[in-house]
């Protein structure tokens with residue numbers, strides 16, 4: 426197949442653009458005028474002046490959770506507790522008897538008047554329907570009385586918080602490990618629910634130009650979900666799957682020497698958490714605030730055990746203390762993980778003196794460009810005076826750090842183009858850029874989204890660029906983003922998506 430009459434941006438510095446692209450089977454055969462003459466009666470696709478880029482690889486997504494979230498009551502953007510309760514009231518009518526009402530997306534920091542959610546407020550609109558509403562950052566869970574009752578009072582968990590009132594009664598909000606334990610024990614979706622939602626989610630992701638993801642839902646059984654989707658033929662994106670640190674023994678019990686799988690699905694790395702989040706005010710800070718989920722010593726042990734079997738670690742760290750502890754742990758274990766590609770997820774708030782350490786150590790930053798403009802108000806409030814080191818993508822890039830971009834969906838939408846725009850513009854509304862000194866160029870934002878994630882998965886010689894021999898994973902955009910003013914970038918649309926030489930969204934011809 427030959428794609429011609431457009432602009433192909435290869436993201437290979439030695440030959441950044443081509444007028445056409447030849448594809449043979451599942452790989453790129455060449456640029457213009459090279460191998461395509463050798464193909465027998467090639468299919469020709471008229472790009473009509475459109476732009477071709479390597480497919481988008483979302484480096485941080487909770488895929489089944491995001492897919493399921495498409496079907497739940499959504500509380501994003503609610504301005505008050507009352508508005509949130511109205512949405513819940515509308516959704517509760519559709520819940521079948523005996524089922525949970527699930528929802529997500531609330532952030533009490535956005536509500537005015539300022540108020541924390543309670544089970545009493547929720548009980549008024551949900552009655553006896555057990556209700557579990559995950560906070561936007563997934564680190565707090567808001568339950569009603571019928572939901573809480575499922576636990577028979579067993580709410581405490583190490584590394585978590587049960588919010589209580591003056592009388593010591595749970596208010597209905599659980600944080601960190603308490604929230605997750607409750608969810609896993611009582612609100613977990615069934616395998617069939619995950620499968621159905623993920624099948625639809627893959628189509629939606631493909632429609633947004635996604636050809637690969639790094640999934641974070643290993644703890645939820647995502648590997649089996651993707652395996653089933655692959656065997657039925659509907660896995661049309663490539664998955665680099667995580668395994669939870671808390672279940673490391675199970676991974677190490679398998680006779681594996683490193684990542685295992687195929688071109689579409691690979692069990693790749695171990696995921697750990699150092700701390701909580703900005704929104705829940707559980708990020709672990711140098712001033713002592715926050716929640717420690719994994720200690721530096723524990724992380725060191727995890728890194729060494731995983732590395733001994735060829736697995737690298739991806740560790741969630743938000744606060745400046747959490748990031749320092751993670752960096753210290755990687756520094757102390759450097760010999761053990763040499764040759765692997767470890768990463769810090771989020772790296773949201775960094776002490777100045779820690780910014781250069783990612784490059785020095787060779788630890789990648791897996792960040793989410795959308796978080797900066799989306800969290801700006803919370804960051805200005807909770808991290809006042811410290812935001813110079815927050816979402817510091819330009820500083821990290823200039824220090825030589827490996828920077829990968831993801832969405833953290835469902836916390837932000839799984840929409841890489843929106844993420845790329847956020848990295849370049851540092852705003853998602855009509856306000857001026859937030860910390861504009863931390864903007865990246867379009868080229869850098871694309872590298873972080875298309876090239877670096879495959880590198881993290883060890884696929885840098887096979888994916889992420891449109892050069893001969895690379896897998897033909899690509900996205901067609903309606904215009905060349907390098908030919909428009911930055912402010913126009915958000916209006917660019919994904920036209921079509923190809924994975925391994927096969928159109929998985931909107932095959933040509935295009936009107």
Ligand SMILES: [Zn+2]
Pocket residue numbers: 485487641833
């Ligand atoms: Zn995440």
